[in-house]
Amino acid sequence: MNEYNTPFIIGAGWAGLSAGIYLSQAGYSPTLFESAPQAGGRARSVYLTPHLKVDNGQHLLLGAYREYLQLCQLLSLSEKTMLLRQPLQLLFRTPHHPSREIHLPAFLPSPLHLLWGLLIAQGYSFTEKYAVLSMMSRLLLHDFTLSSDCSVQKLLHTYQQPVTIIQYLWQPLCLAALNTPLHLASAQVFLNVLKSSFIAPQYHSNTLLIRQPLSDSFVTPAIQYIQQHQAKLLLRHKVTQLHITDKTVCGISVNQQFIPCSQVILATPAHITRRLLAPHKIFLQALTQQLAALSFEPIYTAYFQYPEHITLPEYMSASIATLGQWYFDRRHCQQPGMIAIVISSQGHHTTFSSSTLLTYLEAELQHYFPALGKPLQRFLIKEQRATFSCQVNIQHYRPQQITPVKGLYLSGDYTLTPYPATLESAILSARLASQALATEH
Numbered sequence: 001m002n003e004y005n006t007p008f009i010i011g012a013g014w015a016g017l018s019a020g021i022y023l024s025q026a027g028y029s030p031t032l033f034e035s036a037p038q039a040g041g042r043a044r045s046v047y048l049t050p051h052l053k054v055d056n057g058q059h060l061l062l063g064a065y066r067e068y069l070q071l072c073q074l075l076s077l078s079e080k081t082m083l084l085r086q087p088l089q090l091l092f093r094t095p096h097h098p099s100r101e102i103h104l105p106a107f108l109p110s111p112l113h114l115l116w117g118l119l120i121a122q123g124y125s126f127t128e129k130y131a132v133l134s135m136m137s138r139l140l141l142h143d144f145t146l147s148s149d150c151s152v153q154k155l156l157h158t159y160q161q162p163v164t165i166i167q168y169l170w171q172p173l174c175l176a177a178l179n180t181p182l183h184l185a186s187a188q189v190f191l192n193v194l195k196s197s198f199i200a201p202q203y204h205s206n207t208l209l210i211r212q213p214l215s216d217s218f219v220t221p222a223i224q225y226i227q228q229h230q231a232k233l234l235l236r237h238k239v240t241q242l243h244i245t246d247k248t249v250c251g252i253s254v255n256q257q258f259i260p261c262s263q264v265i266l267a268t269p270a271h272i273t274r275r276l277l278a279p280h281k282i283f284l285q286a287l288t289q290q291l292a293a294l295s296f297e298p299i300y301t302a303y304f305q306y307p308e309h310i311t312l313p314e315y316m317s318a319s320i321a322t323l324g325q326w327y328f329d330r331r332h333c334q335q336p337g338m339i340a341i342v343i344s345s346q347g348h349h350t351t352f353s354s355s356t357l358l359t360y361l362e363a364e365l366q367h368y369f370p371a372l373g374k375p376l377q378r379f380l381i382k383e384q385r386a387t388f389s390c391q392v393n394i395q396h397y398r399p400q401q402i403t404p405v406k407g408l409y410l411s412g413d414y415t416l417t418p419y420p421a422t423l424e425s426a427i428l429s430a431r432l433a434s435q436a437l438a439t440e441h
Helices: 014-025 066-074 112-119 126-141 152-158 163-178 187-198 214-228 270-292 354-368 423-438
Strands: 008-010 031-034 045-049 052-055 060-062 083-086 089-094 097-103 207-210 232-235 239-245 248-254 257-260 264-266 296-305 316-319 326-329 338-344 377-388 408-410
Touching: 008 014, 014 031, 014 066, 014 214, 014 423, 045 214, 045 377, 052 296, 052 377, 060 423, 066 423, 089 163, 097 112, 112 126, 126 163, 126 187, 152 163, 152 187, 163 187, 214 232, 239 270, 264 270, 264 423, 296 354, 338 354, 354 377, 408 423
Parallel strands: 008 031, 008 264, 031 232, 089 316, 264 408
Antiparallel strands: 045 052, 060 207, 083 207, 089 097, 239 248, 248 257, 296 338, 296 377, 316 326, 326 338
């Protein structure tokens, strides 16, 4: 291999695959290097048993994910076949209190759908509803932009949100969106999510549940697209070194072999990107310091397989004051009888053994749904570095896609976009990095 002018993409997660698609569309034939035996990164499908395939985390998309939906169109993926689109329905359960519900209607434009949804919300007092509407209207006057960032917790206190509305609305939404606790989470990034989802066309607030395993719904079609455009994907090819001379990329080492190149997109996770850049502090000291400031949050996903006739009343619901935070009925993902439970961010659950945690979660599930009985199988998937910790002033530490080194670009959900660590952010970063590479002189 000696194609010096061929762009190289390091990493074949969603950011790397998206970059491969965008460069292929622009007329390039990039080569993607992936150290793992499969593509997809932190959003892929895995086999729990020889006959049971699930995603390595339960992913929920939003109608506001324009980058993702546009990429699906490019890949000729049918939304009706691939996605279950629903108006937003939020159901919050607690073990010993009545549930609370918010349903956003599909028949009203934005922001009237939000106003109506809050007015008819069940289980909330007039004071709680008024507090939410007052906060959203005041934020709208300032275009959901803060003069300086603060924690989500401080923002909610500033806008005098009742403790109950924090517990039954803002806290679960913050954890779901930012995977970061209220007292640490960036209020500005949270407001970016609220603005793009609710103060936008009505369908932006829709939930999009992927009907098929992630590998089937994006990873495999992405690989097929780039290969049809003469791009290459090399699995089990670990990039161990990045070579830079005179502030210009000149090559990479793959499996200890030097390969010359002039353009590289690093689509690796932030901690691996930092490791590859660390030897080049003379050129990249500020960038490596930015990466060093990032910390990470876990996401645990438990899967419980019941007989195929078992179903939950809703495809998605939240649980308050329990270990399990969000419940998903994967019947809509062509897995009848499968229930997924998600736990976001840090917590004392991380100190439990897998068996102990599964037992706790099974008991919580049984409390809400006594008719379930015993599961046939149960599994736990732990992503210890699922996302970066989206803390106050995080936007100061997220690096741009363009670096000070000629020919070197970054792609990944940790790079600077308006959004937290989501699939949408990964795809957006890939588009920005690819556009920058294509316009390089």
